[in-house]
Structures are given as C-alpha cells and as structure tokens.
Amino acid sequence: MxxxxxxxxxxxxxxxxxxxxxxxxxxxxxxxxxGDHLCQVIAANLEYNKVVPLYC
Structure with missing residues (x-):
C-alpha cells in the first residue's frame, strides 16, 4: 500500500x-x-491496481 x-x-x-x-x-x-491551497491524500494498492482517494 x-x-x-x-x-x-x-x-x-x-x-x-x-x-x-x-x-x-x-x-x-x-x-x-x-490563489488557494489544496491538500490531497490518495492510497494506492499496487497488488490489485486500485487507487482510493482518502482526503481532499
């Protein structure tokens, strides 16, 4: 992960x-x-090629 x-x-x-x-x-x-600031957190499971957004 x-x-x-x-x-x-x-x-x-x-x-x-x-x-x-x-x-x-x-x-x-x-x-x-x-402008404005952004914060993004993403989890990627490399074994199953799945990407899950956690926070935006």
Missing amino acids: VIAIDLCNTMKPYAKVMENLCGIYDGSAGNVAT
Missing part, C-alpha cells in the same frame, strides 16, 4: 472575491500570486 500526499496550490489570477483566497508562490513566474 502506497499513500501519497499532494500539497499543491492553484493560481486564480482573475478571481476578485472567492473563499480561501490568499497569497501563494507561483513557481513558474517566480512571484507571489492570488
């Missing part, structure tokens, strides 16, 4: 009013942009 944790963010450059907007680091542009 493999458990993968993905801490990522999404950039929302045109959003004016949304829930959970904050300053995030945009790695491609190298500056701070407006």
Whole structure:
C-alpha cells in the first residue's frame, strides 16, 4: 500500500472575491500570486491496481 500526499496550490489570477483566497508562490513566474491551497491524500494498492482517494 502506497499513500501519497499532494500539497499543491492553484493560481486564480482573475478571481476578485472567492473563499480561501490568499497569497501563494507561483513557481513558474517566480512571484507571489492570488490563489488557494489544496491538500490531497490518495492510497494506492499496487497488488490489485486500485487507487482510493482518502482526503481532499
């Protein structure tokens, strides 16, 4: 069983009013942009080729 944790963010450059907007680091542009944070946890059973989302 493999458990993968993905801490990522999404950039929302045109959003004016949304829930959970904050300053995030945009790695491609190298500056701070407006967006929100995401956290996803997925379990993968390699023996049976099955992927189960645990948390989003």
